[in-house]
Amino acid sequence: MNSYLDTHIVDRQLKNKSSFRQALMNSFTMAFRGLLKIKRTPEQLFDVTLQPIIFTLMFTYIFGGAIAGDVKSYLPVIIPGILVQTVISTSVVTGVQLREDMDKGVFDRFKSLPIARIAPLAGALMADTIRYTIATILTFVMGYIMGYHPEGGLSSIIIAGILVVVCAWAVSWIFAFFGVIARTASSVQGISMLVLFPLTFLSNAFVPANTMPNWLQWFVNINPISHLVTAVRDLTNSGTVGVDMTISLIGAAVIVAIFAPITVRAYMRRV
Amino acid sequence: MKTVDTNSEWAVDASGLVKTFGENRAVDGVNLRVKAGTIYGVLGPNGAGKTTTIRMLATLLKADAGSARIFGYDIAKDPQIVRQLIGVTGQYASVDESLSATENLIIFSRLLGLSRKEARVKAEELLEEFGLTEAAKRPLKHFSGGMRRRLDLAASLIARPPLIFLDEPTTGLDPRTRNQMWDTIRKLVKSGSTVLLTTQYLQEADELADRVAVIDRGRVVAEGTVDELKQSVGSSSLHVSIQNADQIGAAKELVERILNVQAAVSAEGRKITVPLADADAVSDLLLALRKEGIQSAELSIQKPTLDEVFLTITGKGAKKEVES
Known part of the structure; x- marks a missing residue:
């Protein structure tokens, strides 16, 4: 019966650094863990399933008549806006869940294993792209049901969807940072909302910026969220790739370049 | 690439380890030497600094001062090598509550570099060894304390590390499960592992440990074989x-x-x-x-109980320490 324990310990090869390949493999395994957790507790998908449905319905019928004259002509404006707003705010959950996860005993084991230090973080963030994908698909489906038939065609919609998921992943590093440094999960939620609300509402997501005061227009125009919304509108409504898409991707890259290292460092310090 | 000489004399060689949390010096200059292939017990009441010491040795916590070597590798300079030589089973089960036992073991195996197939075989082997096969597919939420500890230990053994840290492995277990745990620990050492365990019970140290360090307020106040300790107590x-x-x-x-x-x-x-x-x-x-x-x-x-060991060594009861 004790076959396993009877085998003797063999001498082993030791390395002090984990390779890039190992980091990637470890991160994929951690992402796999994230997916398993979603499978085990599907109720954590409530926010990404209900929010796109409710928000799309609500904002379209509240603002539609006032802003665009009627609901149908508001759809090309609001659907990209709602999409960006919903998916980006979904990325807050990444930070909250990371905090909860890090407080559990299993994180001690991850830290004591000879794996790439970044893997538990990167894996968690990777697994969350599945959440963004669900929110993206549902928003487009809701729009379609309400009569949104964008000119750009299916391929442009898919590219737009991928763009939003990539940017949301980048933004989630910000919330992951809060998740690592905060003491409780609810404080992560609090700080993140403080960042998220100005960012999503002080943009062109819901209304055209030209009726706002000048100082606000200035902010709206430099807000990366506005560029992402415009990029999605260009793609879905006319199938064109504009300068806004480049700006969005550069913005995403900058966020990752800043927040990935400081998040990992803060995470390591807590180790 | 380096190789480990598991025959090197000291599995753990720590000197002057210090860890401060705010005002509290949780570990205040701990020296420990654990001979390879033995069971070493760290005995002390709650809050004495046992867990903090283990967490530092296991690279989970950085020491404020002092140094330690695991099979000759420095915990501060070569932490990644140290992690390849150790397994840690915490006081609170370090496994994933929301997943099943099999899923836990497969994920840890994959992280340790096993292929998908190897990971599945390894998980089955370990579940069999620790008598968890029947519960393999159930989520851990429904596991008893003893089952959780067993799974936790199983997870520490995936890579067959030469040194295993067990933080209060039997606290809260019923006598039967505790005896099973003891048997497993003895078997581990017979197969060449070194075990460093913490405990609050003199009896446990008595049953298992070759040598014991008594720790109080972050310091080692006595060290020796169990017999030596007992003689000092009467x-x-x-x-x-x-x-x-x-x-x-x-x-x-x-x-x-x-x-x-x-x-x-x-x-x-x-x-x-x-x-x-x-x-x-x-x-x-x-x-x-x-x-x-x-x-x-x-x-x-x-x-003699732990209380008396404390009484003799520190001139005060252990229970008082627990309350303060």
Whole structure:
């Protein structure tokens, strides 16, 4: 019966650094863990399933008549806006869940294993792209049901969807940072909302910026969220790739370049 | 690439480890040396610094001062190598609550570089070994404390590390499960592993450990084999309760004179506890008490407990430490 324990310990090869390949493999395994957790507790998908449905319905019928004259002509404006707003705010959950996860005993084991230090973080963030994908698909489906038939065609919609998921992943590093440094999960939620609300509402997501005061227009125009919304509108409504898409991707890259290292460092310090 | 010489004499060689949390010096200059292939017990009450010490040795926590080597590798300079040599089983199960036992083991195996197929085989082997096959697919939420500990230990053994840290492996387990755990630990050492375990129970150290360090307030206050420790405590201890609290001073003096060791008075000031090397001396003591007119309310002789080890070594009871 004790076959396993009877085998003797063999001498082993030791390395002090984990390779890039190992980091990637470890991160994929951690992402796999994230997916398993979603499978085990599907109720954590409530926010990404209900929010796109409710928000799309609500904002379209509240603002539609006032802003665009009627609901149908508001759809090309609001659907990209709602999409960006919903998916980006979904990325807050990444930070909250990371905090909860890090407080559990299993994180001690991850830290004591000879794996790439970044893997538990990167894996968690990777697994969350599945959440963004669900929110993206549902928003487009809701729009379609309400009569949104964008000119750009299916391929442009898919590219737009991928763009939003990539940017949301980048933004989630910000919330992951809060998740690592905060003491409780609810404080992560609090700080993140403080960042998220100005960012999503002080943009062109819901209304055209030209009726706002000048100082606000200035902010709206430099807000990366506005560029992402415009990029999605260009793609879905006319199938064109504009300068806004480049700006969005550069913005995403900058966020990752800043927040990935400081998040990992803060995470390591807590180790 | 380096290889480990698991025959190197010291599995753990720590000196002057310090960890401070705010004002509290949780670990205050701990020295430990654990010979490879042995079981080493770290004995102490709650809050003595046992867990913090283990967490530093396992690279989970950075030491504020001091250094430690695991099989010759420095925990600060070569942490990634150290992690390849150790397995850690925490006081609170370090497994994923929301996943099943199999899923846990597969994920840890994959992280350790096993292929998908190898990971599945390894998980099955370990579940079989630890008697968890039937519960393999159930989520851990429904696991008993003992099952969780077993799974936790199984997860520590995936890579067969030469050194295993067990933080209070049997706290909260029923006697049967505890004995199973002890058997497993003995088997581990027989197959060449080194085990460093913490415990609150002298009996556990007695059953398992080759050597023991007694730790109190972040310091090692005694070190040696279990027999050596017990000799320092006396084989048993004597408790005398005095009826009249006013006479406690005189009674203590008398006890110390006749038994020739230091005695301690309990907090409420009526009970004297003293290590007892020679049971014959008790009758002398009773006669002397009668002669001095000191009435005893209760008298008992107890086998040594952690309390007595503490009493002798630190001059105060272990229980008081737990409360403070």
